[in-house]
Amino acid sequence: GRLPGRAEVGRLVTEAYAAHRGDDTGSVATYIPTLAKADPDACAVSVVSVAGESVEAGDVGTGFSIQSVSKPFVLALVHDALGPAEVHTLLGVNATGMPFNSVMAVELNEQRTMNPMVNAGAIATTSLALRLAGADRGADAAWGWLHEGLSRFAGRDLDVDEEVYDGESRTNGRNRGIAHLLHSYGRVYSDPDVALDLYTRQCSLRVDVHDLAVMGATLADGGVNPVTGVRVVSADTCARVLAVMATAGLYELSGDWLHDIGLPGKSGVSGAIVTVAPGKGGMATWSPRLDAAGNSVRGQLITRDLSAALGLNLFSSR
Ligand code: GLN
DSSP states (O other), X not given: OOOOOHHHHHHHHHHHHHHHTTOOOSBOOOSSGGGGGSOTTOOEEEEEETTSOEEXXXXXXXXXXXXXXXXXXXXXXXXXXXXXXXXXXXXXXXXXXXXTTOSGGGGSSTTOOOOTTSHHHHHHHHHHHHHHTOTTSXXXXXXXXXXXXXXXHHTSOOEEOHHHHHHHHHHOHHHHHHHHHHHHTTOSSSOHHHHHHHHHHHHTEEEOHHHHHHHHHHHHTTTBOTTTOOBOSOHHHHHHHHHHHHHHTTGGXXXXXXXXXXXXXXXOTTSEEEEEETTTEEEEEEOOOBOTTSOBHHHHXXXXXXXXXXXXXXXOOO
């Protein structure tokens, strides 16, 4: 089946938004300087169908940095170029069950592969952009490759929030430690400082909820952006990436999320969550108050309501 008609989706989006926009549980991330300035009461929802129709509510036009929601899309670009066997060998696809910035995640198995949805695996994934953009072409070409691919997912030319990028670059000692630890195990595929810089830049791309819902809808649509009609990645890549999102997209709370919502999702520390209903559409929420794992509180509640009301749970027989 497909999503219900636009009017019905609109009614349900407004209802879910109204039910949870006043929830003041959780707090805004402060470890990246600019994120601390986010309005804790901001809240927005967008649903984009595989037919390219959209329905939205709340602070829809407000931009924010994409942060970890970039991870599945960079994985998709890398997967599309390398295929599943290399992704499995070079990056790993098992859930860590650990926080997003866990150093222990690197030590989970003898191969020291981990998972592209947590920082360690995401830095390793991003390092492959240097190889894929052309081995000798350097960091600018790798950034061009990442930026162009992520922009194709969104259907528009995304820009970097330079304040977020500068602030995070000055404060990301922990991620630098992770990058160097991985490098000592041969699990970063470029200079670790260059990989970290590309990763930090990718996290600083400015988006709004509509952009994220279009990006999610592209994964839902087997890799074709339903608004631009452009194929971004293959259908096989989408299925693989969605499996990784389902098992690890909300870090150590990924089991709780799947149990409640029954869909692949990916959260970011700016308060965004993208959720994908395969063959139906993408959904995005943004509200900066986070739970202890760094997942938006209101976003989880709104998505839970919409998944149930729209009948999207992948494990439901109805
Ligand atoms: N750029 C952030 C970091 O690496 C992303 C983390 C997140 O969104 N959970 O710490």
